[in-house]
Amino acid sequence: MKFDFEYYNPTKIYFGKTAIDNLADELENYGKNILLVYGKGAIKSIGLYDKVTEILKQSGKSVVELAGIKSNPTYRQVLRGADLVRKNNIDLILAVGGGSVIDCSKAISVSAYCEGDPWEKYWENFEPLSNKTVPVASILTMTGTASEMNAGSVITNEEKMIKGGRVFTPNVNPKFSILNPEYTYSVPKYQMVSGVFDIMSHLMEQYFSGDDDNTTDYVIEGVMECLINSVRKALVNPQDYEARSNIMWCATLGLNSVTGLSKEQDWEVHNIEHQVGAYTDCAHGVGLAIVSIPYYKHIYKNGLDKFVRFAKKVWSVDVESMTKEEAALKVIEKLSDFIKELGIPKSLREVGATEEMLTKIANSTVPGGTYKHVDNDEILEILKECY
Ligand code: NZQ
Ligand code: ZN
Numbered sequence: 001m002k003f004d005f006e007y008y009n010p011t012k013i014y015f016g017k018t019a020i021d022n023l024a025d026e027l028e029n030y031g032k033n034i035l036l037v038y039g040k041g042a043i044k045s046i047g048l049y050d051k052v053t054e055i056l057k058q059s060g061k062s063v064v065e066l067a068g069i070k071s072n073p074t075y076r077q078v079l080r081g082a083d084l085v086r087k088n089n090i091d092l093i094l095a096v097g098g099g100s101v102i103d104c105s106k107a108i109s110v111s112a113y114c115e116g117d118p119w120e121k122y123w124e125n126f127e128p129l130s131n132k133t134v135p136v137a138s139i140l141t142m143t144g145t146a147s148e149m150n151a152g153s154v155i156t157n158e159e160k161m162i163k164g165g166r167v168f169t170p171n172v173n174p175k176f177s178i179l180n181p182e183y184t185y186s187v188p189k190y191q192m193v194s195g196v197f198d199i200m201s202h203l204m205e206q207y208f209s210g211d212d213d214n215t216t217d218y219v220i221e222g223v224m225e226c227l228i229n230s231v232r233k234a235l236v237n238p239q240d241y242e243a244r245s246n247i248m249w250c251a252t253l254g255l256n257s258v259t260g261l262s263k264e265q266d267w268e269v270h271n272i273e274h275q276v277g278a279y280t281d282c283a284h285g286v287g288l289a290i291v292s293i294p295y296y297k298h299i300y301k302n303g304l305d306k307f308v309r310f311a312k313k314v315w316s317v318d319v320e321s322m323t324k325e326e327a328a329l330k331v332i333e334k335l336s337d338f339i340k341e342l343g344i345p346k347s348l349r350e351v352g353a354t355e356e357m358l359t360k361i362a363n364s365t366v367p368g369g370t371y372k373h374v375d376n377d378e379i380l381e382i383l384k385e386c387y
Contacts, residue, residue: 002262003212003214003262004262005261005262007257007258007261008169008170009149009150009170009173009256009257010170010173010175011148011149011150011173011174011175011176011177011256012175012176012177013148013149013176013177013179013252014176014177014178014179015179015180015245015248015249016179016180016181017180017181017182017241018180019178019179019180020051020052020055020139020178020180022176022178023052023055023139023178024055024058024059026137026175026176027055027056027059027061027092028059029175030091030092030135031091031092032060032061032062032091033061033062033064033088033089033090033091033092034056034061034062034063034064034090034091034092034093034094035063035064035065035066035081035084035085035088035090035092035093035094035105035108035134036052036053036056036063036064036065036066036094036096037065037066037067037069037081037093037094037095037096037097037101037104037105037108038065038066038067038069038095038096038097038101039067039068039069039070039071039097039098039100039101040067040068040069040070042097042141042142042186042187043096043097043141045186046141046183046186048096048139048141048183049096052094052096052139056094062088064084064088064090066080066081066084066108069097069100069101069104070100071098071100071281071283071284072100072156072163072277072281072284073100073101073103073104073107073154073155073156074155074156074157074158075107075119075155075156075157075158075159076158077104078104078107078108078111078118078155079111081093081104081105081107081108081111081112082108082111082112082114082118084108085108085109085112085134086112086113090112090134091134091135092134092135092136092137092175093105093108093109093134093135093136093137094137094138094139095136095137095138095139095174096138096139096141097139097140097141097142098140098141098142098143098144098145098147098191098195099142099144099145099146099147099154099284101138102136102138102140102145102147102148102174103145103147103152103153103154103155104153104155105136105138106136106147106151106152106153106168106172107153107155108134109133109134109135109136109171109172110122110129110131110133110153110168110171110172112132112133112134113131113132113133113134114131115131119155119157119160119164122166122168123155123157123162123164123165123166124162124164126166129168129171133168133171133172135175136172136173136174136175137174137175137176137177138174138176138177138178139177139178139183140177140178140179140180140183140248141183141184141187142184142187142191142195143184143195143199143247143248143251143252144194144195144196144198144199144251144284144285145195145198145251145255145284146199146202146251146252146253146254146255146256148174148177148179148252149173149174149177149252149255149256150167150169150173150255150256150257151167151168151169151170151171151172151173152165152166152167152255153165153166153167153168153172154166154274156277156278156281161278161279161360161364162275162278162364163274163275163277163278164274165270165274179248179249179252181241181244181245181247181248182241182244184244184247184248185238185239185244189235189238189343190283190286190343191283192234192238193231193235193285193286193342193343193344194283194284194285194286194289194344195247195251195285196227196231196247196285196342197285197286197288197289197292197339197342197344198251198284198285198288199227199247199250199251199254199285200224200227200338201269201270201285201288201289201292202254202255202259203220203223203224203227203254203259204266204269204292205265205266205267205268205269205270206220206259206260206263206265206266207220207221207224207263207306207310208266208296208299208303208306208307208310208370208371209263209264209265209266209303209370209371210263210264210306210370211303211305211306214262214263215261216258216259216260216261216262216263217263217309219253219258219259220259221313221314223250223253223254223259224314225314226246226250227246227247227250228314228338229246230242230243230244230246230247230250231243231247231342232341234247235342264370265370266368266369266370266371267368268295268367268368268369268374269288269291269292269295270288271365271366271367271368272291272295272361272365272379272382272383273287273288273291274365275361275362275364275365276290276291276348276351276353276361276383278361278364279353279357279360279361280348280351280352280353280357281352282351282352283351285344286344286345286351287351289339289342289344289345290344290345290346290347290348290350290351290386291382291383291386292335292339293332293335293336293339293386294382294385294386295374295382296332296335297332297385298372298374298378298381298382299369299371299372299374300328300329300332300371301325301328301372302371302372303370303371303372304324304325304328305324306371307324307327307328307331307332308324308327308328308331310331311327311328311330311331311334312327314331315331315334315335317330317331317334346386347386347387348383348386348387349387353387355387358380358383358384358387359380361379361383362376362377362379362380362383363376363380365379367379
């Protein structure tokens with residue numbers, strides 16, 4: 001095993017019920033012009049918009065707003081934001097919302113001063129970041145993506161029908177992120193479980209690679225156990241502060257690089273889901289849950305020992321009384337039961353996919369995988385299985 005890595009994460013986290021009290025001090029580090037980016041209205045209904053705008057006003061900031069960022073943010077919205085940054089000489093982009101709002105803010109940051117077409121340059125051709133960026137900070141209201149502590153930016157180009165992800169470390173890691181679990185109390189159950197499965201999927205995509213006795217695998221197993229226990233509590237009582245806090249921090253740990261250190265990482269479930277999202281606009285975690293079961297049934301034989309370990313350590317399956325194959329199939333069944341327990345739809349049909357879309361989704365998905373490399377024909381088989 002190759003156990004070497006470089007780790008640097010420049011995001012400062014303020015976590016807890018009074019985390020917002022740090023906003024005014026943080027704002028002192030930036031110029032006067034703020035672009036406030038948010039979604040379709042959740043931040044207004046929970047009173048956060050009033051609170052944040054009051055702090056901005058008290059801090060003497062001049063604020064331009066970009067509202068209405070949709071779930072699965074679009075390239076068109078990115079270009080609108082980039083235009084606002086240039087015209088208003090923005091000093092800080094403050095994202096208040098979930099992963100979509102934060103991802104869109106990061107994309108605006110790298111696009112505003114890009115010469116040429118940012119999509120082609122950064123999301124299509126993966127060119128190194130070569131232009132000035134604008135600092136981004138976040139106030140998180142929905143957990144799942146870890147966008148609050150990473151440099152990822154996933155954007156949907158509606159014209160090209162591609163949902164593409166790009167990581168811009170360390171330039172657009174939020175400079176600081178404010179995480180108050182109470183803000184997530186109002187997240188509708190459907191979105192909450194979508195976020196929870198997104199976390200689970202991030203952890204699995206990193207875990208299912210290699211067969212090493214790696215510190216990271218132990219960390220992932222612990223985070224998974226905490227996540228499963230906590231979501232069960234939060235489903236019973238959505239205002240369980242401890243459970244909500246655990247979920248929020250599991251999410252951040254799930255994709256802030258800690259759970260990926262010295263792991264090869266898979267990410268094929270995400271590759272497939274992103275194209276499902278481009279065609280159906282489904283909630284990201286819901287799409288992941290639908291794709292996961294047929295995907296893992298497709299690849300488990302190539303990573304049998306890891307599936308047995310997953311069964312034993314995370315799901316307490318009595319693997320000693322089974323063959324490896326039985327244990328692996330048992331844990332995939334456990335995962336499927338968990339998805340059912342969360343109340344997540346099981347088929348692509350339920351999230352708006354049509355039979356005609358399947359070939360287009362399969363052919364536009366980037367093939368990959370670690371235990372097993374899946375090609376576009378296999379991706380189509382997987383999609384048909386969960387249609
Ligand atoms: O639009 P608003 O009104 O804000 O409503 C949102 C939205 O409808 C709502 N919501 C958020 N906070 C709320 C709330 N509703 C009530 N109370 C609150 N406190 O929740 C809905 C979903 O929000 P969204 O931001 O879309 O969800 P999520 O955080 O799951 O983000 C999904 C996006 O992130 C990308 C996904 O592909 C998707 O585009 N990802 C980003 C990653 C990254 N940056 O590293 C990695 C992930 O794998 C993922 O691909
Ligand atoms: Zn994800």
